[in-house]
Amino acid sequence: MPLTREQYNRIMRVYDERRRRSDAELEQKRQELYRKHPAIEECDRIISESAVQEAQALLRKDRRLSADIRGRREQALRRKEELLCSLGLCRDYLEPQYVCKLCRDTGYVNNEKCQCFRKMESELIYLDSGLPKLLKKENFESFDLSVFDDEKSIKELLPNLVITQRAYMEEIVLPKIQSFMSSFFRSCEGNLLMTGPPGTGKTFLSNCIANEAINRCFGIIYESAAEMFELFSRESFQREQDEGQSGRVREIFDCQLLIIDDLGTELTSSFINSRLFMLINHRLKNSRSTIISSNLSMNQMRDLYGERIVSRLMESYVLIPFYGDDLRLRGGMRK
Numbered sequence: 001m002p003l004t005r006e007q008y009n010r011i012m013r014v015y016d017e018r019r020r021r022s023d024a025e026l027e028q029k030r031q032e033l034y035r036k037h038p039a040i041e042e043c044d045r046i047i048s049e050s051a052v053q054e055a056q057a058l059l060r061k062d063r064r065l066s067a068d069i070r071g072r073r074e075q076a077l078r079r080k081e082e083l084l085c086s087l088g089l090c091r092d093y094l095e096p097q098y099v100c101k102l103c104r105d106t107g108y109v110n111n112e113k114c115q116c117f118r119k120m121e122s123e124l125i126y127l128d129s130g131l132p133k134l135l136k137k138e139n140f141e142s143f144d145l146s147v148f149d150d151e152k153s154i155k156e157l158l159p160n161l162v163i164t165q166r167a168y169m170e171e172i173v174l175p176k177i178q179s180f181m182s183s184f185f186r187s188c189e190g191n192l193l194m195t196g197p198p199g200t201g202k203t204f205l206s207n208c209i210a211n212e213a214i215n216r217c218f219g220i221i222y223e224s225a226a227e228m229f230e231l232f233s234r235e236s237f238q239r240e241q242d243e244g245q246s247g248r249v250r251e252i253f254d255c256q257l258l259i260i261d262d263l264g265t266e267l268t269s270s271f272i273n274s275r276l277f278m279l280i281n282h283r284l285k286n287s288r289s290t291i292i293s294s295n296l297s298m299n300q301m302r303d304l305y306g307e308r309i310v311s312r313l314m315e316s317y318v319l320i321p322f323y324g325d326d327l328r329l330r331g332g333m334r335k
Helices: 005-036 038-059 063-086 115-129 133-137 165-187 202-215 225-237 243-254 270-285 298-305 307-316
Strands: 191-195 220-224 257-263 289-294 318-321
Touching: 005 038, 005 115, 038 063, 115 202, 115 220, 165 191, 165 202, 165 318, 191 202, 202 220, 202 257, 202 289, 220 225, 220 243, 225 243, 225 257, 225 270, 243 270, 270 289, 270 307, 298 307
Parallel strands: 191 289, 191 318, 220 257, 257 289
Antiparallel strands: none
């Protein structure tokens, strides 16, 4: 997944700073050692000069001279190691000390992203996603089916389907979630609309998906509906545009995965309905995946946002209704 240019530049600035700091620390150590032990400085001078002299001899095809120069350099290297050893210093004392020895603080190994780069990439995507740090623990490893009721049937589904809340989650909800994730991780496609009462697991599962996407270095934005529309409002009506604010709006429209939490909690208006339709339409047109969670039913959404928006959702989103009692009253997951 490509980072945005700004994200990539932020990571590369970290590597630049690491190398700058390493070089400064090395130069300070070198000058201090040279001052106390001039013989080591002399060894380094011979090593440095002989490298140039040997290259010149090779260009002249003077193999004997090249061998003599190489011998002097190797002798100087051995002498330098002996001097460092006598001082109780390791042989690489005058070598740069990198944070990551694998990529030497460049971020790349054989033109491939180093593991340290990928770790930083994942952390930056998480930071920029808007997902609160306390939700990082909400992932599929911590998802616990036992918190769902397994005794009484879901009354909303009777008499068509007799199934408990736990069985419904295991047999219907989770397979749909897994299907969405497979499609998204394979080709960045698919959209989810999760509806139902508060406290039935919608937000928790959204966070599970978000964390898995971030771990795989996909670019995601996580916004509550109220905060997202407030951002849209500020961006539209402020005379002086804030660059960071405008950048965030662009990311919401174009990120690989947008998660909108609690749609329906915002104060609705014709402006909000217009921006919501614009956002949904833009992301569908550009094949960007979106997950929406809402406590509203589809009928309530139709009353609030109108037929045009609900029709787009019904056409292009996989609907997953949630049922049952509030898990927080049972001491279960957060939302």
